[in-house]
Each structure stands twice: as structure tokens, then as C-alpha cells.
Amino acid sequence: MSALESEIDPDATPEPKLQISHLDAYFNDRHVVRDITLSVPQRRVTAIIGPSGCGKSTFLRCLNRMHEHVPGARARGAVMLDGVDVYHPSINPARLRRHVGMVFQKPNPFPTMSIRDNVLAGHRLNGTHVDAPGELVERCLRQVALWDEVKDRLGRPGVSLSSGQQQRLCMARVLAVEPEVILLDEPSSALDPIATAHIEELIEELKERYTLVLVTHNLQQAARVSDYMAFFYLGNLVEFDRTDVIFTNPKESRTEDYLTGKFG
Amino acid sequence: MPTHTSKVYEHELRTLRDKLLLMGSLVEEMIHKGQAALSTRDSGLAKATIRLDRRCNRLECEVDELCMRILATRQPVASDLRFVTAALKIVTDLERIGDLVVNICERVEELNEESPLQVTEELTSLSEEAAAVVREALDALVSRDVERAQKLLSHDDHIDDHYARIFQDVLALMSRDPSTVYRATRVQSVAKYLERIADHAMNIAESVVFLVNGRDIRHYNRLKESDPLEVDHDVRPPQRSR
Numbered sequence: 001m002s003a004l005e006s007e008i009d010p011d012a013t014p015e016p017k018l019q020i021s022h023l024d025a026y027f028n029d030r031h032v033v034r035d036i037t038l039s040v041p042q043r044r045v046t047a048i049i050g051p052s053g054c055g056k057s058t059f060l061r062c063l064n065r066m067h068e069h070v071p072g073a074r075a076r077g078a079v080m081l082d083g084v085d086v087y088h089p090s091i092n093p094a095r096l097r098r099h100v101g102m103v104f105q106k107p108n109p110f111p112t113m114s115i116r117d118n119v120l121a122g123h124r125l126n127g128t129h130v131d132a133p134g135e136l137v138e139r140c141l142r143q144v145a146l147w148d149e150v151k152d153r154l155g156r157p158g159v160s161l162s163s164g165q166q167q168r169l170c171m172a173r174v175l176a177v178e179p180e181v182i183l184l185d186e187p188s189s190a191l192d193p194i195a196t197a198h199i200e201e202l203i204e205e206l207k208e209r210y211t212l213v214l215v216t217h218n219l220q221q222a223a224r225v226s227d228y229m230a231f232f233y234l235g236n237l238v239e240f241d242r243t244d245v246i247f248t249n250p251k252e253s254r255t256e257d258y259l260t261g262k263f264g
Numbered sequence: 265m266p267t268h269t270s271k272v273y274e275h276e277l278r279t280l281r282d283k284l285l286l287m288g289s290l291v292e293e294m295i296h297k298g299q300a301a302l303s304t305r306d307s308g309l310a311k312a313t314i315r316l317d318r319r320c321n322r323l324e325c326e327v328d329e330l331c332m333r334i335l336a337t338r339q340p341v342a343s344d345l346r347f348v349t350a351a352l353k354i355v356t357d358l359e360r361i362g363d364l365v366v367n368i369c370e371r372v373e374e375l376n377e378e379s380p381l382q383v384t385e386e387l388t389s390l391s392e393e394a395a396a397v398v399r400e401a402l403d404a405l406v407s408r409d410v411e412r413a414q415k416l417l418s419h420d421d422h423i424d425d426h427y428a429r430i431f432q433d434v435l436a437l438m439s440r441d442p443s444t445v446y447r448a449t450r451v452q453s454v455a456k457y458l459e460r461i462a463d464h465a466m467n468i469a470e471s472v473v474f475l476v477n478g479r480d481i482r483h484y485n486r487l488k489e490s491d492p493l494e495v496d497h498d499v500r501p502p503q504r505s506r
Contacts, residue, residue, distance in 0.1 A: 220339050247341045249478030259341045261273065262266040 017042035017181060017211040018063060023077035025058050025067055032058050034235040036077070040181075040228075045203060045212045047226035047243065049219060051263060055235040056215045060183050063213065064100035065093040081181070098126065101174035105186040107166035109158030109173075115141075115150050118158040118169055122177035140172040144202055164195025171202060182206065184214045188221065200225050219259065223247050231255045273338055277347065280330050284351055287323040287358050288402040290316065294365040295398055295461070299391045301369055302384070302454065307376045310369035320362035327355040343475075350475040354405070357464040357471075361398065364457045364464075371450045371457075381447045383433050387454055390426050394458040394465070397423065401468040410476045413469040417481075420466050427459040 016039035025033035033055040040046050048056040061067040062075045065086060079086045086096050109118045119137045123130050130136055137154065141147040146168045150161070158169050167187060174182055184203070188196040203212060203225045216222050222229060223243060230240045231252070239252045250256045257263055268274040294316050301310040331352050334340060340348050375384070397419055404413040434452045438445050470482050 219341065223341070248345060250342050256342045257266050260344045261268045261270055263269065 014041040014044060016040060017082065018213075019078075019080040019083075020063070021078045021080075023059070023062060023075065023079060025055065025062050025075045026073065027058075027070065028072040032235050033062065033075075036237050038230060038237055038240055040211060040213055042211045043207055043209070044227040045207050045214055045225050046228040046230065047214045047216060047222035048230050048232060049216065049222055049258075050232035050238075051258065052217075054232040056232045057185055059232065060102075060185055060213060060215050063181070063183055064097050064102055066097075066102065068093070094126070098122065098177045099179055100181040100183060101177065101179035102183040102185065103167070103170050103174055103187045105189050107163055107170050107190070109161075109166050109169050111157065111159050113158055114155045115158050115161070115169060116154040119172050119176050121173055126177070136176055140175045141169075143175055143205075144168040144172045145198060146172060162195070164191045164198060167191060167195065167199060168202065171199075175206075179210065181211045181213065184212060184216075186216055187214070189217065196221070231258060233258070273334075276330065276334055276338070277344065280327065280334065280348070280351055283323055283327050283330065284354060284358075285402075285406060287320060287327065287355065288405065290320055290323065291358050291361045291365070292395070292399060292402065294320070294362055295391075295395045298365045298368045298372070299388070299395060301372050302391060303388045305372075305376045305380070307373050310372045310376075313369045314366050317362045317366045320359060324355050324359040327351060331355075346475050346478060350471040353471050354468050357467045361461050361464045364461050368454050368457050371454045375447060375450050378447050381437075381444060381451060383430065383437055383448070383451055386430050386433060387451060387458070390423070390430060390455055390458045393419075393423055393426060394461045397462045397465040398468075401465040401472070404469060404472045405475075408472065408476045410473050413472040414481075416469045417466055420462065423459060423462040427455050430455040 018040035020036055020038045020040070023033060023036040024031065036059060048059060050056050058067055063079055063086075065075075067073050067075055075087070077087075081096075081099060085091070086100070109115075110121055113121060116133075116137050117124070119140050120130065120133055123133075138147060138151075141150060146165060149165060150156075150169075153160075158166065161169060167190075171182075171187075188199045191199065200221060203214070206212060207227075214222070214226060226243045228240065229243045229246045231238045231246065231250075231254070233254055239246065239250060239255045241251070246255060247259065250259065268277070294313055297309055297313040297316070300306065301313060331348050334348050338344075375381070397416060400412065400416045403409070404416060431452060434448045434455075438448045473479055473481050
């Protein structure tokens with residue numbers, strides 16, 4: 001379905017950006033993600049929820065092949081980005097991560113780099129040339145609503161910012177390499193309510209251009225910002241549906257029990 | 265059935281359910297007493313019934329306050345969200361039923377000042393029907409029985425027809441004997457109140473369906489009809505001639 005069609009019928013499911021089929025992930029013998037088949041709609045926010053240890057972060061890290069960096073970790077199955085299997089031997093994982101960027105739970109700006117260099121870090125590390133770095137820095141910092149707060153101190157270390165600002169800086173760093181998909185692993189769990197509100201507003205704006213996958217423990221945040229939602233339990237995908245459906249009338253009793261706090 | 269991990273939350277939801285059911289039984293009691301006051305021409309009973317409405321109003325405030333507290337502090341979702349939002353609607357219907365019983369009792373007091381009117385007997389059967397649908401709606405709520413609630417909704421037309429018949433009888437009576445106008449208009453009012461009570465019972469039945477399976481069946485048939493106030497997007501506005 002085209003973007004125009006989705007404007008005509010906002011309830012229709014948009015084209016999938018990522019198609020995951022029969023994905024399994026392991027840490028040595030431990031089977032943590034089990035046979036997940038799921039389509040992530042493009043230019044929408046898909047939230048992954050579930051209790052601790054249900055495999056949601058591992059699943060997220062399989063989408064841009066971060067999972068395989070952990071010793072003893074492996075994944076099996078297919079993750080198709082616009083129809084291209086990201087696990088194909090010809091795919092360079094580092095290049096893949098330019099298309100599928102990631103923001104982590106704890107803000108992690110490069111400590112020795114300035115605010116400006118942090119934004120440009122993706123390009124510098126990949127060795128790609130940037131025609132107008134100043135413009136790129138300004139555009140990305142404006143996108144994350146940080147420009148006005150830091151424009152007079154771009155040479156200061158990234159770690160000199162507050163944690164909320166640092167997280168937005170990390171998002172600017174991801175945006176600078178112009179990804180298509182942004183993976184967010186509990187991006188505001190370490191932030192105060194105001195910084196969290198900034199991040200949520202940013203997510204709302206970013207989904208107009210990017211496909212976002214959000215892992216969160218904050219159910220209300222998932223309800224506020226996501227369009228689709230997947231509930232994981234013990235490594236399995238229990239339910240996937242529109243967020244409003246999951247929050248008002250989930251089909252599976254395990255989803256219902258988790259959402260209403262009747263677990264464990 | 266699993267319970268909530270938070271015992272306090274579990275207790276809050278249970279208290280909400282208990283208060284709602286308490287209010288339901290109070291409203292049922294009011295209907296029966298109002299019915300008895302009407303059929304036995306007992307003004308004392310009518311007065312006592314009117315006094316019961318204060319408890320009903322107090323319970324409405326308590327249920328509202330508890331719902332607000334749960335919404336603000338627990339952010340309920342899924343079946344809990346449906347329960348709290350349905351409770352907010354049901355409590356309004358129950359309170360309105362209480363008010364309508366008060367209106368009936370006020371008319372009963374006025375009618376008791378006058379000599380009896382033949383058509384009043386017809387009211388008794390409508391009153392029994394209204395009480396029955398309220399009881400059925402509350403039973404469906406207690407047992408969370410969707411089938412029962414849906415079956416009840418098909419009774420609404422029957423009660424509307426009954427009210428229409430009483431209305432015609434009252435009109436005929438007034439045109440035959442103008443001296444009955446004062447009493448006949450009161451009888452007509454009581455019939456209308458009973459018909460409205462049944463409407464609120466139907467609302468409760470609709471809330472039960474939403475509460476149990478998340479389906480909103482309100483205005484189901486009418487929503488399918490085209491809205492005359494809605495702009496037809498297929499029709500372009502006429503071009504202004506130059």
C-alpha cells in the first residue's frame with residue numbers, strides 16, 4: 001500500500017519495511033527468541049513489550065545484527081529489509097547499521113568527542129565524506145530539538161550535556177547517517193519525565209520519515225507513541241496488532257494478564 | 265481467574281464493582297417501592313422512596329471519584345479500562361433511573377390528591393416491564409452475560425409500543441372527558457418516565473456487551489445510515505459562474 005493510500009484509509013496496514021520470518025536467537029544453548037514471524041510497517045512506530053527476559057531486546061538487536069557481537073550469540077531465520085535479507089553473506093553488518101540505526105537505554109555519546117563530532121561520528125567511523133558538515137550538524141540537532149540548547153557550545157564534550165540532552169544527541173548521531181529504520185531500546189528509561197516527553201515528541205515527529213521499533217517497559221509510553229504493538233513472552237510472539245486494539249481489547253489472555261498486571 | 269499483582273489495585277477494582285452493584289440494588293429497590301406507591305396510592309411510601317435517592321446520588325459521587333482515582337493512578341488498560349469506563353457510564357444510567365423514580369413518586373403524590381383514573385392500571389403493567397428490564401440488565405452486569413444483555417436489547421421496542429398505547433389511551437380519555445386532563449397528563453408523564461427507565465436499562469445492557477467483549481454496539485443501526493449533516497466528499501461544490 002502506498003503512502004497516499006494510507007492517507008486515504010488511515011486504518012489500513014502500511015507496507016512492511018521489515019519482514020521477519022522464523023527468527024530464532026540463542027546465547028550459546030539458551031534459546032531466547034523463538035520462531036518469530038512479524039512484519040514491521042513502514043513509517044510507523046512498532047512497540048515491543050513483554051516482561052524482563054522475554055527476548056525483546058535480543059529480537060531488536062537481531063534486526064541490525066548487533067546480536068552477533070555477543071560471544072556465543074547466534075541467530076537463525078530471515079530479516080528482510082525492503083525485501084533484502086540482512087543476514088545474507090554479502091551484507092556488511094557495519095553498512096547495514098547505517099540503514100538500521102539504534103538508540104540505547106543509556107545515553108552513550110563518545111566521551112572524548114565534542115557535541116559536533118558526536119553528530120558526525122557515524123560518518124567519520126565509516127570513512128564517508130560529508131560535503132557540508134556544519135549544515136548536517138545543525139539539521140540533525142534541529143531534528144532532535146537540541147540545536148537551540150547547544151548551538152553556542154558545539155565544541156564542548158557531548159558528555160557535558162544532561163542525560164536527556166545526551167540521549168537526543170545520540171538520536172542526532174543516528175539521524176546523521178540517514179537511516180531508514182531506527183531501533184530504540186528503552187530510550188527514555190533513564191530519563192526524567194520532561195526529558196521523556198521530549199523523546200516521545202521526537203518519536204512522533206520521526207515516524208513521518210522513518211520506521212521505528214521501540215522496546216519499552218513503560219506501557220503508557222507504548223500506548224502513547226506506538227501505532228502497532230507486539231507482545232513477547234518467554235521468547236515467543238504472543239500477539240501483534242494495532243496498539244489501540246491491544247490496549248482496549250487484546251485477543252490473547254496472556255497479553256491481557258500482562259497489561260493488566262496479573263502476571264507472576 | 266488470575267488476580268492483579270498489586271493487591272491495592274485489585275481491592276480498588278473490587279470496591280468499584282461492589283459500589284456499582286450496591287447502587288444497582290438500591291435503584292431496583294426504589295423502582296419496586298415506586299411501583300407499590302403507584303399501585304396502592306401510598307403517598308407515604310412515595311415520600312420514603314424519594315428519600316432513598318440521596319443514597320443513590322452519594323453512591324454516584326463515590327463511584328465517579330473512585331473511577332477518577334483509578335484512571336489517574338493506575339492507567340488501566342484492556343478489560344480493566346473497559347470496566348472503569350463502563351462503570352462511569354453505568355453509574356450515570358443508574359443515577360438517572362433513580363431520578364426518574366423520584367419523578368414518578370412526585371406524580372404519584374399529585375395523583376393521590378385526586379380520585380383514581382382508570383388508565384392508571386395500565387401503568388402498573390408498564391411499570392412491571394420497566395422493573396423487569398432493569399433487573400435483567402443488572403443481572404447481565406453481575407454475571408457478565410453478553411447473550412442475556414443482547415436478548416434484553418430486543419425488548420426495547422416492546423416497551424416503546426406499550427408506552428405509545430398508553431399515550432393514545434390518555435389522549436382519547438382527555439378528549440372524551442376534559443375534566444381528566446390534570447390526572448391524565450400526570451399518568452402520561454409517569455408512563456414516559458417508565459419508558460425512559462427502560463431506555464437506561466438498555467444503555468446498561470449495551471455497556472455490558474462492551475465491558476465483556478469490547479464491542480461497541482451503541483447506535484449500531486443508525487450509524488450505518490448516512491448522516492444528513494455530513495458533507496458528501498464525492499460531490500464537488502458547484503462552481504460559481506463568472
